[in-house]
Amino acid sequence: MKNTERLTADVLSSFGSTPDDRLRTLLRGLVEHLHAYFVENAVTGQEWQAAIDFLTQVGQACTEVRQEVILLSDVLGVSMLTEILNEDLQDSHATEATVLGPFHLTDSPRRELGDSIDEVMAGDPLIIEGRLTSTDGIPLSDGTIDVWQSDENGFYDVQVPDLQPQGNGRGFFQVDPDGRFWFRTVAPAPYPIPTDGPVGRLLAATKRHPFRPAHIHFILSAPGHRQLTTHVFMGDSPYLDSDAVFAVRDSLVVHKSVCDDEDLAAKCGVAVPFEVCRVDVVLERLETNQS
Amino acid sequence: MKNTERLTADVLSSFGSTPDDRLRTLLRGLVEHLHAYFVENAVTGQEWQAAIDFLTQVGQACTEVRQEVILLSDVLGVSMLTEILNEDLQDSHATEATVLGPFHLTDSPRRELGDSIDEVMAGDPLIIEGRLTSTDGIPLSDGTIDVWQSDENGFYDVQVPDLQPQGNGRGFFQVDPDGRFWFRTVAPAPYPIPTDGPVGRLLAATKRHPFRPAHIHFILSAPGHRQLTTHVFMGDSPYLDSDAVFAVRDSLVVHKSVCDDEDLAAKCGVAVPFEVCRVDVVLERLETNQS
Known part of the structure; x- marks a missing residue:
């Protein structure tokens, strides 16, 4: 030997x-x-x-x-590999997971449906609307949504405390009795992961760019269902096929559309027409139903 | 896929x-x-x-x-694997290498043949004598030896600055014209690697002991030859078959013997009989002979 x-x-x-x-x-x-x-x-x-x-x-x-x-x-x-491996246990009809990332805070500001998570309001409004359902199709009326994102310049509140109030770009919502949710924000921008440390030097030495495509983070929960950590990625963003952290999944890419729904406009305090992204999420029902 | x-x-x-x-x-x-x-x-x-x-x-x-x-x-x-892999390039007649370890200092005290590297002299003297030769059998008259070891309680000078003077247990020697060297020391003791950090917690969780068998470190050099970093292990030490860092090699185990050589005793300032370990080292000749 x-x-x-x-x-x-x-x-x-x-x-x-x-x-x-x-x-x-x-x-x-x-x-x-x-x-x-x-x-x-x-x-x-x-x-x-x-x-x-x-x-x-x-x-x-x-x-x-x-x-x-x-x-x-x-x-x-x-x-990302760890995310996928643990998802392999999941029902294939559930919405796909992706990485948590470093910018989640444990206590996002509690907000009401229709509120704006963008407190600066320097960019064009974007409305997010969607519905939370179970893999068996039932609306999850007790569901909650924790959302966080960069602003239109690619910065999170914690990165630029002089420019954004604490909690900007973040919100914790209770869905409505029909599992639906809607809120106002601004379209996020691509941003680079931190490049001033050893990992940044690794990327430079390998000629890899440090950018992540524009995205909005979500953690979605409902009693009796597997909690889901995911993003939605903006379909018009650069870097969708070269995310520095490999977190993009085709099923998570969403597209903005122009909307003239007067009712939704009123509920979110915007004028018609406005831009909207639809985000429907399916959570896996757990075998042992605990609530 | x-x-x-x-x-x-x-x-x-x-x-x-x-x-x-x-x-x-x-x-x-x-x-x-x-x-x-x-x-x-x-x-x-x-x-x-x-x-x-x-x-x-x-x-x-x-x-x-x-x-x-x-x-x-x-x-x-x-x-240790890295040591072995890089040695695979070497002539098989050369003395085997092992790990450097964390206690080497770049400037060991320069000493004369026959000096004691043990400045405390609280334990029984041990004489190390040996010869440095090339793989072709020629004595390496320009060779040097950097040696460092724990004391008889298992501590290096840098670990117990109140108990050992700086440089205790360390020496840098020039061999004699015939490639021979001899010096006085004390038999080293087994000691544990540091266990107060995460690596110590790993050993505890896996029921591994942290001890290294008693050993003396050497770095041996000669012009035109590959520098060798190695240890010799004391043949009567516990843990020879379970070194916490896997650095023991059969060829590096040496045995003490009792000696009554009056000449060597005089050269090292000890009385007969005394204990001695023989350490003969063979360095690999480099292809490009530079001196």
Whole structure:
């Protein structure tokens, strides 16, 4: 047996007494892939050192308001892969998931249907309307929607506290008894992921652009249903086919249309005609119905 | 094609414009193994989050005097694997390498043959004697030896500055015209790698002990030869078959013997009989002979 194979066997064996079965499986799989990667590529000492330095920089770039390890996972497609893997358990009729991203806050401002999540109102209004239903077609009258997005310049409130009030671009809504929701916002813009850290340097070294296509984040919940974290992507945005974090899914691309619905205009405080995006969401019913 | 396969293909493709061929190869191999690992194990969102948190803690545990990312590489056998992989290029008659470890200082005290690297002298003396030769058998008269080790309690000078003077347990020697070297020290003791950080928590969760068998570190150099970083391991030490960092190699285990050589005793300032370890080292001649 080659020396490297004996070493790999020794490392695998060293984890043999791990009490937690799942942890043992995950660590052994990690060792197998890590070692195979180093052997296949005959990684040099200099390259190993560069990898150590890079991972150290990624860890050290993390602060209370920045998670560079997640950003690394994002640009390697691992965050999105994890989303897809966990969705494979889901009913295929449910709306597809995508990554949470770094800009979610645990307490979005509670708003009423028809309110504007855009408190600055410097751009053209965009109305979002949609309906929350279960995979069996029933409207989810107890559903809630947590929404957050960049403004028309590609910035979240937390990035530019001097330009946007806290909570701008965010809202937490209760749907109506028929599962419907509607609110006012402004069309989001594409924006770059942070490029001033080690992950940004990785993108530069590989000639990858850092942009994400314009999108609106949602977390949708209803009693007895699997919570869904997803985005909708604006169909007229650049970068739809080269999202820096690989989160675009065809089913999540939505298109603006011009609308002259006087009733909806009145409910959202806009004049006709206005632009609207329809966002219908289907949540998976859980086997054990808990509410 | 399954969704996960399309995602992996997209991520691989995103690195297609990397100007540096080797970087492109290494990143694509990394993406392939990372994604295969996640798919094979159906890693959950909770497990992904735990991995993110762990890597973040490892990076944040690094300071000017602590390198937790290297420690993680060590306990996963990756540091030793890199050593072996790069040695595969070497002449098989050369002495085997092992890991550098975290306690090397760039400037060991320059000492004369026969000096003691143990400045405290609280333990029984141990004499190290040996010879530095080339793979073709020629003594390397211009060779140098950088040596460092723990004391008889398992501590390096930098760990206990109140108990050991700076430079204790360390020495930089020029060999004699016949390639020979001899110096006095104290037998090193086994010691645990740092367990107060995330890597220590990993060992605890997997019921692995943190100990390294007793050893003495060497960096050996001679003009025209490949520099060698290695240890010798004390043959009577516990943990020889379960080194926490997988650095033991059979060829590097040495045994103490009792010696009554009056000449060597005089040269090292000890009384007969005394204990001695013989450490003969063979360096690989480089193709391009530079001196």
